[in-house]
Each structure stands twice: as structure tokens, then as C-alpha cells.
Amino acid sequence: MEAQSVLKQALCYHCGDELSLSKISYDEKKFCCIGCRNVYQFLSENNMCNYYAYNDNPGTRIAELGHFEYLDEPAITRQLIDYSDQENTIVTFYIPAIHCSSCIWLLEHLYKVNQAIFNSRIDFLKKQVTISFKHQQISLRRVVEILAGIGYEPLISLQDVVKEKSNSVNKSLILKIAVAGFCMGNVMLFAFPEYFGLSELEKNFQHLFGWLNLAFCIPVTFYCARDYFKSAITSLKHGMINLDTPLALIIAVLFIRTTIAAIFNTPSFADTLTGLVFLLLMGKWVKQRTYHHISFDRDYRSYFPIAINVLKEGKEKPTPIHEIVMGDRLLIRNGELIPADSILLKGEAWLDMGFVTGESDPQQKVLGEIVYAGGRQIGEAIELEVVKPASQSYLTGLWNKENYKVSTKTTNFNDSVAKVFTIAVFVIAFSAASYWYYLNDSIKAWSAFTSVIIVACPCVIALSTPFTLSAILSVFDKKDFYVKNTDAVEQLATFDTIVFDKTGTLTSTEQANIHFTAKLTAYEETLVASLLYQSSHPLSRQVLKTLKIKTILETEHFEEVPGKGLKAMIDGIEVYAGSKRMMPFNIDSAENGGVHIVINNEYKGCYAVEQQWRKNLNQLIHKLQHEFKLALLSGDTNKDEQYLKLIFDEKVQMLFNQTPHEKLNAIKQKQFQGEKVMMLGDGLNDAGALKQSDFGIAVTDNINNFTPGCDAILKGDSLHYLPNFIQLSKDGLKTIKVCFAIALIYNCVGLFFAVQGTLYPLVAAVLMPISTITIISFTSVATRYFARKNNLI
Amino acid sequence: MSILYFLIGCSILMALIFLLAFFWSLKNGQHDDVHTPGIRILFDDDVTEEKSDKDHISQ
Structure with missing residues (x-):
């Protein structure tokens, strides 16, 4: 226990990072950096220290705070807001930093920070928070600044992730499953006496049960199974047969026979019909499972900011990206992204083109040169003139090419099987019907024809694929x-x-090896550490960690140039650390990136960052x-x-x-x-x-x-x-094929009765669930077996 | 035995009520997020400032 508490001591109370050399503390708690301490201070002043009670070190380290001036522009905020009336505004943000119960507690108690925020709700899995506030007392910008200030900066990008996701929830399918399940349960109740044979007394009810069953089948057929009919009709129009075609046919046949059964007071297929539709919809639902927290359809828009500063008559004005036109003058600050291809007009541009080219070293651009969208400015603020709007830039052009996939999408196993299957079923059904018709038994002919179609149900194929594949997915x-x-x-x-x-x-x-190209004495290492200690740049901290210095010296005249490096006087010696262009004289080194060190006007070497395989x-x-x-x-x-x-x-x-x-x-x-x-x-x-x-x-x-x-x-x-x-995934396809074979065996048994025209509804009602249960248990067992074999469980 | 007709009607009515209740809950968004409420219920009511802070230090 003691060891554990010692361990806790060595970590930042807020974010859990190692404390390295810091002596920053507040309220007897230690912090790794000023940022973490400020958050703690802010929370404790607002009586919100419960945040730290639910988890140890729940916070995240705060990077540089963003600029949110653009949130004062009504044209921009209108796109973000869910709802607004005269008093209240509701807005939903995606916040990637949400990760534990403390986050939920903190974000749902925002009213303690500001009374005007009267409600905030988190959806943990989607990492979204819905905030309601009184916009006369607090602006949207202030709300976002509060969130950013406590370490939960929302991701506001051009592609609005939040709104896109809320549409994807398929409620109508769940409604259909509910209706189908409800009808199936009730139909089973009425069909049950029939399974055991009806006594004289129960025969009185048979007529009523028949009509009730028909009543339950109507919503199932015309509401729940509507999509199957639609899909079958469209595919037939295109002269194709997909898996939905035979399914729609079976549902139709079952419904007709149920209607006839109700009229003539004979045993009906209502239980088979409702059960079939219910299971099919379940299969569809399993297939649709998605990940809430991941977006697969991001393009450049989610990388670009929502607005950028445009200079108009010497004044900065935040403007939505899509309103930027040729000739606009942009102001790009340190760490901001260039949203459109432009010409450099003013300032020293050092662009990190990492996202565009994969090259990590920043490139310098001279005045008048074209800078491409997607570059991130490192260093001082620059001014640009736009030559192409954002949507037509060199980089975004990657997305606009319409000739992408030449529809190489293969028809999946299901649809290719469905074709053969449907034809085979029709051949058998027609030959059985014509045989009985030839024997002048037209009732049996009808019965055999419909029974064959019912029994040869491809529902097993329709179910085995989604169940197997979704098991693999998990x-x-x-x-x-x-x-x-x-x-x-x-x-x-x-x-x-x-x-x-x-x-x-x-x-x-993330895992990078840092090594120094030459050798430093212990004293020189202390000098470097003392200098880097002053900086919050990630590279400085990484180097600092490798140095393992216990003491630091006093620094004077400390100066940090963003994106370039640091310099200071330590112990009377001038120390430089940073990129090549920070150095007081031209240096000759093979390393372009990394942290170069100059001590006392002498080049010492470079902390090179080597990426690890x-x-x-x-x-x-x-x-x-x-x-x-x-x-x-x-x-x-x-x-x-x-x-x-x-x-x-x-x-x-x-x-x-x-x-x-x-x-x-x-x-x-x-x-x-x-x-x-x-x-x-x-x-x-x-x-x-x-x-x-x-x-x-x-x-x-x-x-x-x-x-x-x-x-x-x-x-x-x-x-x-x-x-x-x-x-x-290859084994998964094998499993599906085996399922298909099992289904065929069941079908053959059913067909034996069906062609004779003696298929009693009870046989169909029993056969279908049994085959379904066999298939579902087989797929889950087989998937587990294969996953184990492939060392994935 | 004609009481059975009445009972059958009752059973269907009951089932319908449950179905409608489910529709309502779905429309109301009660199934949208089934994870967070489980965590939310574990939060304590607000304790006064000094107390909660000292509690934590003593741990």
C-alpha cells in the first residue's frame, strides 16, 4: 500500500504524467506543469474537487489554447447550434478527451462554473456533450472557452461530426422488430393449442384464432417486411435476382395461405410467417451494428478548421472556410492550418507539410511562392493571398476526383447463391405442382407448390452471413x-x-528514440536540461525525460520563439536549443530535424528523433x-x-x-x-x-x-x-459455406414432405426455428474456434 | 367458456399497451444512450467543499 502511495506522489495530481523536475504545487498537491495547476486551481475555486475523487489523475494535459474568436460570428455558430429560441440555446459538441467517469461528473456539473449553463448531458460512448445555456448571459464562445480551459476542448471542424452521426441511428428498424416480435408472440399463443391437437371445446375457438392470426400477419407483412418487397421489385426491374427476391416471394405465399386458412378454417402458417420476418429483421439488425466512437468517412473537411481569419481593410474577421474566395487576404498564426492554395505575401513561412507529404521537417517558403493547403505554419504569423478556393485546392482535389472506384465491388456470396437457389426452388415447385395437376388433384398441386416455396426458405443464408461476420467483427x-x-x-x-x-x-x-549525435559533459547536460525545463514544447519534454537530471540551474533572459526554439543565459553561459534556424550562426549538420544545441557559441550536436519501427x-x-x-x-x-x-x-x-x-x-x-x-x-x-x-x-x-x-x-x-x-475472415467465409450445407439438409427434409403436398403447418413451424437455432449456435461456436486458432482470443 | 373471449381480448390489449409503451420510450430517446446513466447514478450528492477535499487528502 505504501509503495502505491509513493508512486502516486511522483505523478501529477491532475494528469498523471511524471513530475520530472517540477516544483509546481498548490494545496499540497504536485503538478507537472502550470497548465495542470491552473485547471486544479480553477476547479477548486469553483468547488468542483469531486472531479479528482472518482478517479486518480483524471485530467489531460492542456496543449496551447485555441482561438475561438470565430464563435462570435453568427454565420458560423448557426451551423453548430441544435436549437435556439429567445432565451435558450442548445448545442452538441464532440469532445475527444472524454474518457472516464470523472469527465462525466465534471461536464455535467458545468452549472457550478457558470449559472447560465443550466444543463449539460454526456453521451459517453459517442463522446458528445449536449449543453443548454442562456445565450443572453453567456456567449457560445465563452462556453467553449470554459470547456477548453478545463481540458475538454471540443473538436469543431468543417465536417460536422456530431450531426452526421445522429442520423445514422436506425430507429425504424427497431420499431419494425418490436412490431414483428409482438405479433410473433401473440400468434404463437394462439397457435399453441393446435400443436397438441384440438379438443372439441377448443375447436370453437379455431375460427377466431384464424382471423386473429390473420390480423397479426397484416402489419408484419405490409409494414415489417415492406423493405423485402421493395428490394425484390427493384432488383427484378433490373433483371437481377438478389437474396431478397426469394424471401419476398415466401412472405407473400405465406400470407396468401394464411388468408385462405382463415377463410376455410384450416391450420394456418401465421406462426411461420411472423417468426420468419422477426428472425430476418434480427439478422438485419445484427448486420447494422456500428461503432459510435469512430468515423470512417472523414475527409479533408474534418481536418480543416471551421473558420479562418481574413484581413479586410486592416481588420481581422473570422470567415467560414467555404466563403473564402480568390483574392482574400488570410492571416495564419503559429500552429494554424492553411485552408486554401495561396501566395505568401508577408512574413516568414515555415510549413509543416506532414499531413500532405508525410515529410516531417518543415519547409521554408519565400515571399511570392505558392503555399499549398494542408500545411501548418510554425513560427510567426504570416499573410497569404488566396489563389484557389478551399474546395478546389491541390490537396482537396484528391477527394473531388469522381472516377475513383470503377465499382469493383464484388457481389457477395449471398447474392450469387440466391440466384441459383431461386431457380432451383422454382423448378422443384413447378414440377411438383404439374405432377399433381397431371393426376387431377388441383388442391394438392396448389398445396405442393406453395409448400415447396415455404420450406425451401433461404432464411438461413440470410441469417448466417450477418451473424458470422458480426461475430468476427467483435x-x-x-x-x-x-x-x-x-x-x-x-x-x-x-x-x-x-x-x-x-x-x-x-x-x-509515438514511440520515438531520442539520441544525441555527439557527447555532452554532465555539466552541459545540466545546462540543456535547465533550458528545456522552461519550455512546454513536446519535443523539449521528450528530450528532458531522456536526460534524467536531478538539479536545475537558474535561467535568465529566457526567450522562446514558437516553432523554432529556446535561448537563455544559464550560469553566465548562453545556451541555445531548437531547430537550425534558431542557432546564432549557420551550422553544418546532417540532421535537419531534432533539437540542436549551441552552448557558449559552440555547436555541440543534436538530439535526433529517430522513428521506431x-x-x-x-x-x-x-x-x-x-x-x-x-x-x-x-x-x-x-x-x-x-x-x-x-x-x-x-x-x-x-x-x-x-x-x-x-x-x-x-x-x-x-x-x-x-x-x-x-x-x-x-x-x-x-x-x-x-x-x-x-x-x-x-x-x-x-x-x-x-x-x-x-x-x-x-x-x-x-x-x-x-x-x-x-x-x-477467410475462415468466416468457410463457416458461412458450411452453414449453407446444413441449411440444405434441413431443406431436403422439408422438401420430402412438401412435394407430396402433405406439409402440415406444424412441421414448417418447427423446422424453421430449429434450423435457425442450429445455424446461429454453429456460427458462434465456429467463429470462437477459428478466432482461438488464429490467436485472436 | 365464453369468458375466454373476454380474456383473449384482455391479453391482446395488455400486449398492445406494452408495445405502445416501448414505442414511446424509443421515441423519447431512452434507448439512445444506455451506457452513461449507469455511471451517472453512482455519483454522490454534492458534499460541502471542505469536507470532500479533506476526505480525499486523507486517502
């Missing part, structure tokens, strides 16, 4: 592999080529090489080619210095050669290629980070499971 998601939907799981089994991006995909962005990369590539054709597309220089040659086979195609458009074209060319391509990439620079490929997987270290539109999102730590994932 196995995947336990290993942090999030596939868009069940159709995508099926497609995962059909590739012959895998293309990798390098930076961020094969290397990890993902673990088990060797084995992964080795395994994949046997089965697939591999390729590598990198936007980076070929500095790692030697190392990659060791891992990859000689034949593997490796292309370096690829622009986003070149990547896209490389994929296209492969597809043109008839290959089915799976692409693994990360940032925006792979977005085009991911979209073009037959199956795009976005690799990320944090699921909440920006990922471009794709078919699946894979957490970097699970990359080495890729061969297992592919194998499991």
Missing part, C-alpha cells in the same frame, strides 16, 4: 481493429496485393510475403531503403518521394493490372490511395486521432496481427 474490435461494416469483413478475404505506407504505418509516431515488423512481412504481393509507397526520402531491403524481399517494389497523387496513381496502375489491392496508410497524404484501393486500412496510434476515409481503422500496436485478421 473479435477484431477486441484487438483494436475496427472494420467499417460486415460487408467489409467479407471483402477482407479477397486480396492478392498489400501496399504499405512507411511513415506512421510501418513506423510508430513497429514491433514484430520482421515476422509480419515474412508471413505476408508468402501469400501476398507486397509493395511500399513512401512520401519520405529513401534514407531507410537499406534497412527496408533487409526486411522485405528483393522483388518487392519500393517507391520513395511519392506525392499523394503519385500514390493514388500507383494504386490505380496495380488495379489496372488486375490486382486486388489492400492499402495501409495513415495521414492525409495517403487519403487518395486509401480511397482508391479496394480495401483501405488507416493505421493510427490513437483511435480518436484524425484518420482519413477508409474501410477499417487499425491501431498501430496490432499491426502484427494483420495475417491473423485476414485468415479469420
Whole structure:
């Protein structure tokens, strides 16, 4: 217990980071940085320390606060607000930082901070908070600033994630399931006496039961099963047969026979009809399961801010991105993104084009040069003149190309089987009917014809696919592999080529090795540590962690230039740390990035950040090489080619210095050669290629980070499971085929009765649920077995 | 035995009421978020400032 409490002491009370050298404390609690302390102070002043009672170190470290001036513009805020009347406004934000019960507590007690916020509700899984406030007393901007100030900055982007998601909830399907379940339960109740044979007394009720059953079948057929009829009619119009065609036919036949049974007071098929529709809808529901917290359809709009500062007559005015026109003058501050292709007019531009090219070192631009959208300015504020609106920029052009997929979508197993199946059923039904008609038994002919169609129900096929694939989906998601939907799981089994991006995909962005190119004395290390200690830049903190210095010295004349570096006088010695352009004189070093150190006007070396290859990369590539054709597309220089040659086979195609458009074209060319391509990439620079490929997987270290539109999102730590994932989806298809075989056996038994025209409704009513239960239990057992075999459970 | 006709009517009526209750709850958004309320109910009522703070330090 004591050891644990000591451990707690060494962590920041707010965010749980290591305390390194800090002596920042408040209320006897220690903090890693001023930001964390300020949050604590703010919360304790507002009587909200319960926040820390529910979890240890629930906070998140606050990066630089954003600018929210644009939230004062009614034109912009109108898009964000859910509802507004004369007094109250309701707004919903997506807040990625929500992660624990303390977050819920804090955000639902915002009224303690400001009375004007009278209600706030969290949806934990969606990471959304709905806030109601009185807009006469508090502005939207102030609300957002309060949220940002306590470490919960909402993500406000051009593509409004919040509104897009709320539409996806399919309530009408749930309503249909409820109605079908209700009717099925009641029909079963009335059909039950019939299962055991009717006594004389019960025969009185049979007529009533028949009509009641028919009454329950009407909503099931015309409301719950409506989509099947619609789908069948559209596909028949196109001269195609999909799985819904035979299903619609069966439902229709069952309904007609139930009606006839009610009129002539004979046993009816109502229980089969309602049960069938209920199960089919359940299958549909299982298939539709989605991830609330992940968006697969993000494009550049969710990366771009919602507004940008435009200079008009010397004044800044926040303007929505889509209203920016050619000739507008933009003001871009440190850390802000350039939203449209423009010409540099004023200031020193150092652009981090990491998202566009994958290149991590910032590039310098000179006055009059064109800067492309997607770059992030590092350093002082610059002024630009727009030459192309945001939607037509070089980068966003990746999304506008309409000739993307040449509809390579394969017809899935279900629909291809459905065709054969339907034809076979019709042949059997007609031959049975004509046989009996030939024997002058027209009643039996009708009975045999309808019975064959009823018994040969492909509902098992309709159910086995969603149940198997969604079981696989949940196995995947336990290993942090999030596939868009069940159709995508099926497609995962059909590739012959895998293309990798390098930076961020094969290397990890979070685990980086820091090493110093030369040697520093212990005293010099102390000097560097004392300087870096003053800075909150992530790189400074990373270097500081590797230094492990216990004491720090007093600094004077400290100066930090954003995005460039630091300098100060320590112990009477001038110390510089930062990028090359911060240094007092030109230095000659092979390293472009990293933290360069100059002490006493002498260049000492550089803390170089080396990206680390993902673990088990060797084995992964080795395994994949046997089965697939591999390729590598990198936007980076070929500095790692030697190392990659060791891992990859000689034949593997490796292309370096690829622009986003070149990547896209490389994929296209492969597809043109008839290959089915799976692409693994990360940032925006792979977005085009991911979209073009037959199956795009976005690799990320944090699921909440920006990922471009794709078919699946894979957490970097699970990359080495890729061969297992592919194998499991192949095994899943095998399972579906076995299910199909089992269903055929049941169908043959049913057909034996059906062709004789002696199918008693009870047989149908028993046969169908039994076969369904067999299939569902078989799929779940088989999926678990295969998942275990592939080391995924 | 004609009482059975009445009982059958009752059973259907009851079932209908439950179905409508479900419709109402669905429309009302009660099934939209089934995770957060489970956490929310565990929060204590507000304790006075000094007390809650000291409690935590003593831990």
C-alpha cells in the first residue's frame, strides 16, 4: 500500500504524467506543469474537487489554447447550434478527451462554473456533450472557452461530426422488430393449442384464432417486411435476382395461405410467417451494428478548421472556410492550418507539410511562392493571398476526383447463391405442382407448390452471413481493429496485393528514440536540461525525460520563439536549443530535424528523433510475403531503403518521394493490372490511395486521432496481427459455406414432405426455428474456434 | 367458456399497451444512450467543499 502511495506522489495530481523536475504545487498537491495547476486551481475555486475523487489523475494535459474568436460570428455558430429560441440555446459538441467517469461528473456539473449553463448531458460512448445555456448571459464562445480551459476542448471542424452521426441511428428498424416480435408472440399463443391437437371445446375457438392470426400477419407483412418487397421489385426491374427476391416471394405465399386458412378454417402458417420476418429483421439488425466512437468517412473537411481569419481593410474577421474566395487576404498564426492554395505575401513561412507529404521537417517558403493547403505554419504569423478556393485546392482535389472506384465491388456470396437457389426452388415447385395437376388433384398441386416455396426458405443464408461476420467483427474490435461494416469483413478475404505506407504505418509516431549525435559533459547536460525545463514544447519534454537530471540551474533572459526554439543565459553561459534556424550562426549538420544545441557559441550536436519501427515488423512481412504481393509507397526520402531491403524481399517494389497523387496513381496502375489491392496508410497524404484501393486500412496510434476515409481503422500496436485478421475472415467465409450445407439438409427434409403436398403447418413451424437455432449456435461456436486458432482470443 | 373471449381480448390489449409503451420510450430517446446513466447514478450528492477535499487528502 505504501509503495502505491509513493508512486502516486511522483505523478501529477491532475494528469498523471511524471513530475520530472517540477516544483509546481498548490494545496499540497504536485503538478507537472502550470497548465495542470491552473485547471486544479480553477476547479477548486469553483468547488468542483469531486472531479479528482472518482478517479486518480483524471485530467489531460492542456496543449496551447485555441482561438475561438470565430464563435462570435453568427454565420458560423448557426451551423453548430441544435436549437435556439429567445432565451435558450442548445448545442452538441464532440469532445475527444472524454474518457472516464470523472469527465462525466465534471461536464455535467458545468452549472457550478457558470449559472447560465443550466444543463449539460454526456453521451459517453459517442463522446458528445449536449449543453443548454442562456445565450443572453453567456456567449457560445465563452462556453467553449470554459470547456477548453478545463481540458475538454471540443473538436469543431468543417465536417460536422456530431450531426452526421445522429442520423445514422436506425430507429425504424427497431420499431419494425418490436412490431414483428409482438405479433410473433401473440400468434404463437394462439397457435399453441393446435400443436397438441384440438379438443372439441377448443375447436370453437379455431375460427377466431384464424382471423386473429390473420390480423397479426397484416402489419408484419405490409409494414415489417415492406423493405423485402421493395428490394425484390427493384432488383427484378433490373433483371437481377438478389437474396431478397426469394424471401419476398415466401412472405407473400405465406400470407396468401394464411388468408385462405382463415377463410376455410384450416391450420394456418401465421406462426411461420411472423417468426420468419422477426428472425430476418434480427439478422438485419445484427448486420447494422456500428461503432459510435469512430468515423470512417472523414475527409479533408474534418481536418480543416471551421473558420479562418481574413484581413479586410486592416481588420481581422473570422470567415467560414467555404466563403473564402480568390483574392482574400488570410492571416495564419503559429500552429494554424492553411485552408486554401495561396501566395505568401508577408512574413516568414515555415510549413509543416506532414499531413500532405508525410515529410516531417518543415519547409521554408519565400515571399511570392505558392503555399499549398494542408500545411501548418510554425513560427510567426504570416499573410497569404488566396489563389484557389478551399474546395478546389491541390490537396482537396484528391477527394473531388469522381472516377475513383470503377465499382469493383464484388457481389457477395449471398447474392450469387440466391440466384441459383431461386431457380432451383422454382423448378422443384413447378414440377411438383404439374405432377399433381397431371393426376387431377388441383388442391394438392396448389398445396405442393406453395409448400415447396415455404420450406425451401433461404432464411438461413440470410441469417448466417450477418451473424458470422458480426461475430468476427467483435473479435477484431477486441484487438483494436475496427472494420467499417460486415460487408467489409467479407471483402477482407479477397486480396492478392498489400501496399504499405512507411511513415506512421510501418513506423510508430509515438514511440520515438531520442539520441544525441555527439557527447555532452554532465555539466552541459545540466545546462540543456535547465533550458528545456522552461519550455512546454513536446519535443523539449521528450528530450528532458531522456536526460534524467536531478538539479536545475537558474535561467535568465529566457526567450522562446514558437516553432523554432529556446535561448537563455544559464550560469553566465548562453545556451541555445531548437531547430537550425534558431542557432546564432549557420551550422553544418546532417540532421535537419531534432533539437540542436549551441552552448557558449559552440555547436555541440543534436538530439535526433529517430522513428521506431513497429514491433514484430520482421515476422509480419515474412508471413505476408508468402501469400501476398507486397509493395511500399513512401512520401519520405529513401534514407531507410537499406534497412527496408533487409526486411522485405528483393522483388518487392519500393517507391520513395511519392506525392499523394503519385500514390493514388500507383494504386490505380496495380488495379489496372488486375490486382486486388489492400492499402495501409495513415495521414492525409495517403487519403487518395486509401480511397482508391479496394480495401483501405488507416493505421493510427490513437483511435480518436484524425484518420482519413477508409474501410477499417487499425491501431498501430496490432499491426502484427494483420495475417491473423485476414485468415479469420477467410475462415468466416468457410463457416458461412458450411452453414449453407446444413441449411440444405434441413431443406431436403422439408422438401420430402412438401412435394407430396402433405406439409402440415406444424412441421414448417418447427423446422424453421430449429434450423435457425442450429445455424446461429454453429456460427458462434465456429467463429470462437477459428478466432482461438488464429490467436485472436 | 365464453369468458375466454373476454380474456383473449384482455391479453391482446395488455400486449398492445406494452408495445405502445416501448414505442414511446424509443421515441423519447431512452434507448439512445444506455451506457452513461449507469455511471451517472453512482455519483454522490454534492458534499460541502471542505469536507470532500479533506476526505480525499486523507486517502
